[in-house]
Amino acid sequence: MRPSTVDLLRIRDGEPVDVAVREAVEADSALQGELRRLTDLRRGLEALPSFEPPPTAWAAIEARVSQHRVDVHGARGHWLLRGGLAAGVAVAALVYLLQSQAPLPEEPQATVVAAPTSQGAPAFGTATYASLVEQSAELERALDGLGRQSRVVRAGTMATVASLEGRIDAIDTRLTFARQLGLENAAVASLHRQRVELMNALLQVRYADQMRYVDAVSESDLRRFAY
Amino acid sequence: MATPIPEIDASVIAAARAGDSRAHGELYERFAPLVYTLARRMLVSQALAEDVLQETFVEVLTKLDSFRGDAGFGYWVRRIAVNKCLMHLRSSWVAKRSGEEPPEQAVSDDGAARLESRAALEGALAELSPVTRAVVWLHDVEGYTHREIAETMGKTTSFSKSQLARAHERLRELLGRHVADNGVELCAPVL
Numbered sequence: 001m002r003p004s005t006v007d008l009l010r011i012r013d014g015e016p017v018d019v020a021v022r023e024a025v026e027a028d029s030a031l032q033g034e035l036r037r038l039t040d041l042r043r044g045l046e047a048l049p050s051f052e053p054p055p056t057a058w059a060a061i062e063a064r065v066s067q068h069r070v071d072v073h074g075a076r077g078h079w080l081l082r083g084g085l086a087a088g089v090a091v092a093a094l095v096y097l098l099q100s101q102a103p104l105p106e107e108p109q110a111t112v113v114a115a116p117t118s119q120g121a122p123a124f125g126t127a128t129y130a131s132l133v134e135q136s137a138e139l140e141r142a143l144d145g146l147g148r149q150s151r152v153v154r155a156g157t158m159a160t161v162a163s164l165e166g167r168i169d170a171i172d173t174r175l176t177f178a179r180q181l182g183l184e185n186a187a188v189a190s191l192h193r194q195r196v197e198l199m200n201a202l203l204q205v206r207y208a209d210q211m212r213y214v215d216a217v218s219e220s221d222l223r224r225f226a227y
Numbered sequence: 228m229a230t231p232i233p234e235i236d237a238s239v240i241a242a243a244r245a246g247d248s249r250a251h252g253e254l255y256e257r258f259a260p261l262v263y264t265l266a267r268r269m270l271v272s273q274a275l276a277e278d279v280l281q282e283t284f285v286e287v288l289t290k291l292d293s294f295r296g297d298a299g300f301g302y303w304v305r306r307i308a309v310n311k312c313l314m315h316l317r318s319s320w321v322a323k324r325s326g327e328e329p330p331e332q333a334v335s336d337d338g339a340a341r342l343e344s345r346a347a348l349e350g351a352l353a354e355l356s357p358v359t360r361a362v363v364w365l366h367d368v369e370g371y372t373h374r375e376i377a378e379t380m381g382k383t384t385s386f387s388k389s390q391l392a393r394a395h396e397r398l399r400e401l402l403g404r405h406v407a408d409n410g411v412e413l414c415a416p417v418l
Contacts, residue, residue, distance in 0.1 A: 005392040038395055041402075042367045044348050053263040053280055058255055061284045065251065068289045167281075170274060 003031060005038075012038050060163035060201075067201045129185070132192040139199035146206050161209075164202040171195045232301035233257050240300055244291045251288050258301060259284070262308040265369070269312040269361045271353045279315065283308045309365065309379060316357045351401035355394055362387055363394035 003011075003021045010017045011025060012035060025031045171191050174181065178188050235257055242250035262283050266276035286307050294303050352360060358380075365371040366387070371379070373387040380387070 005396055006388050009388070009391055009395065037399070041348075041395065041398060044344075045352070045364070045367050048268070048345065048349060048352075048368075050260050050264040051267045051276070053259040054277060057259070057263075057277060057280055058252070061255065061281050061288070062248070062251070064281070064285045065288045068285070069246070 008035050008038055011035060012042070056160075056163045059160040060167065063160045063164065063201045063205055064197070067197070067204055070204065129189045129192065132189065132196055135196045136192060136199060139196065139203055143199065143203055143206065146203070160205050161202065164198055164205065168195060168198050168202065171198070232261060232299065232305060235300050237296075240291065240294070243288065254287065255284055258287075258304045261301065261305060265305065265308050265364075266312055268352070268364050268368070269309075270315055270357070271360075275315050279308060279311045282311050286311075305369070306379075309369075312361065313380060316361055347402060348398075351398050354401055355397055359390050359394045359397065362390040363398075366391050 001020055001024060003017075003024050007017055007021045008025070008031065011022065025035060171194055174183070175188065175191055175195075178191075183191075235254065239250050239253050243254055259280065263276055263280045266279035266283075267273070270276055270279065283304065287304055294300065352363075355363065361380075362376055365376050365379075366373070373384040373391075376382075376387040377384045
């Protein structure tokens, strides 16, 4: 009886084997060499180096975790009230300041602010394929409405935006070639769901960035008026 | 080296549960290399590994309450990561992309022979079928038993054992070809 690779792996891993198998290995130098090779190979695999995660990964995770918190609060009904009030004030400020200073596209802000508050996580769970596509398009319009990114962007925000946009890009590529890749409907729907989540996160980040910009401009205006 | 499972202070976990973003960052710093390396080795593709890294940590940080503490925190994180990798392996997307990206050469100051043999081993590992590669990595490097692999993959222990044997036979073939082509010994003292 010639021991199989499964038998040799059992011996290597200290598992029980038939006496006949063990005796066959002990009597055959070629099998002993094979056993050593299997042991060395495992050591070789264990010795392969670790990979360092990409530096931008954390920013994207942080954004998604923050988004999750917002969704959870939204589901509990707090966000609607707080976000609605804050958004109302922010919209007024943003509209006023952007109209008077920055050449951003016309009347985008009402859509912009409405989108984050209306896109809650619970909706994703029950969303149909068509509604996911529609949500995606809606978010895209809201993002277009936001206009360009503010002139002063934090490094962390830039990394987050780049990472989110990169992931959306990757999903778009997969969706474009969905048929050639043989993606099933469920996989395509999952991609659309991910796209909605990423677009939502991107909208949150961009919106927060705009708000910071508005705050900075307001502060500067106040100082100017004070003089 | 295969990333050992790091320890983490219970106070950090408690702070993270309370929503402390600094504690979240600390958990990520501590466990991200483990998750990312696991994903790169199992899936090969950098893009998919990044997906797994992100999905794993979003789940870890948003479901900290479901960590009961019966096993170590690192084992919990690793289990989530392994499940994410297996989800990718089940998708037709990975099947299509398998082997699409060559393994990245890890930076090292080792000698040329060691680098070459390491690269050959990485290349051979990447050439295995996704499921076979997952089994050999989980068993030989992560220390999973055949029973654990079978449970995780929803298969039998015989399946796990035969996949492991198949992996080693295929690796022998691939590495043997490398020796024939390049004359570099792969498994002996170098590794």
